[in-house]
Amino acid sequence: MSGDAIHGRGPLPRWRAWLESARPASRRQAAAGRAWAAWQAFARQPAALAGLAIVAALLGVALLAPWIAPYSPIDGDLGTTRLLPPSAAHWLGTDDQGRDILSRLLHGSRITLQVVLLVALLAAPIGLLVGTVAGWAGGWVDTLLMRVTDLFLAFPRLVLALAFVAALGPGITNAVLAIAITSWPPYARIARAETLTLRGADFLAAVRLAGASPARLVLRHVMPLCLPSVIVRVTLDMAGIILTAAGLGFLGLGAQPPMPEWGAMVANGRQYVLDQWWVAAAPGAAICLVSLGFNLLGDGLRDALDPKQAGPGGGR
Template sequence: MILTKEKVSEFIEKRKPIFEDWRHTFFLWRRTKLAVIGTIIVFVFVIIAIFGPLFVPYNPLLQNMAERLQPPSFQHFFGTDQFGRDIFSRVISGSMIEVEIILIVSIISGGIGLFLGVIAGYFGKVVDEVLMRATDMFLAFPSLILAMAFAAMLGPSLVNTIIAISLVGWTVFARLARAEAMKVKNQPYIEAIKALGAGKARIITLHVTPMCISPVLVQLTLRMGTVILTAASLGFLGLGVRPPLPEWGAMVSDGRSFLLDQWWISTFPGIAIAVVVLGFNLLGDGLRDIMDPRLRR
């Protein structure tokens, strides 16, 4: 196909509303300081998680008893733990574990919550009652306590940690998706689509679910910090990732007995948890502000 000036102009004109919307969104993002700061923190965290393990100065799993409990220095930036392992290398390598937990838990819990919420909101009546009462059963318990129960039942491992957190994290997304689906299904264009003969599966898949994704994505971003805290709490209690994997919560737990004299063992993993959680919270708050229709106007 030969591209002419007229075809290029036609292509740009058709997609002009999309370009304008993206430009407006970028303007709002740049104007929202919380979103900018959160984006920078999360971006740096992801880059470190992807490329950091390739450049760590020491093997994060290698024990060296001759250099145990060394304070921070030019040789060991964050010091060493009770087994002589370099804490800086372990913190950097542990970031990849945290990213895996965040991504997989977000996909599983967000997917389950979105699916169940849309089904409950669209069909209503008995389906809605059954699904929402099941959701209420999960919401009746503190999420951390319930995650601890699932983790203890399944056993400590990375996979079981992800499963345990996912099983308690879907309820918030189900509530959000249900509320949005109930609002969308009563819109006039849905009635018009029904009049044209579209089936329920097509309406749910192509017209209701896409309208429910936006609030779920914002809530997912807000909940990513909670996912890290829950994973760290399970690791701290010995119910999460098995040693010697460098999971941040387990690293904080390792330094409990040495906290007064060898403070660096727990401090640096704890700082990493705090900074990343802060980044996700700021990003989520910024996205929520950007999605606010009053701000968009």
């Protein structure tokens, strides 16, 4: 008898009973049940839902920016709209070039989202592969890969990213490459730790006895099991990626003018921060809000995907 029936709420809907079945009939049903349990644990956290809403709003704004921005993010009017305070015509005011700050923020969200996604797609697979290979192979391979990882971890991310951008040259593409190169070591550490706990598992021994090659073991069996922990760490690192990208833009090494990158907008407004505070305050608040959203989302995913971190009632 189900819990709903015991409490007098009647039988579960067919789709929910299928998801919450204690004896799944197929691999697809088992995977869907695990995803449903994770979503239930995630949805019980108001802060995590707030983070999801912020990230979803960022995604929506980035997709719809050309249609919802009231003005051009590039063109301005130095004669009549320069450094105007927030008003009904310009909700967040204008900058020193007469450009609408709200429009630039909306279009700048596309650059921020682009940087975050590209860095995640570049850095996470590298770290996952390095960590799983090091943990599974052991010996000199593990020592070599982990010493390279330690070498990258020995330097602060922003300092190392500055060095790579200085070598590659300023620009958004080079900034993405520099941030990705400096972001993979923590993922490698996490993947290696997860792999070391799995090396002696009976099911992996059975797969090995069945004739699976080491490459197949790592790619098909070990890496998928390490993926949830890496996804959580990537989500938590999104805030750091955004701040690093904004720092490079602030220093003039990221997106170049007239692109509406948030860090460059803060740098442009620092000379007016005492009198025309809105020029720097608006992009600074956007960076803070989006970073907070990714942190809240990452905390929620950690509690939902890691049963050791989940609170009471976090599992099924």
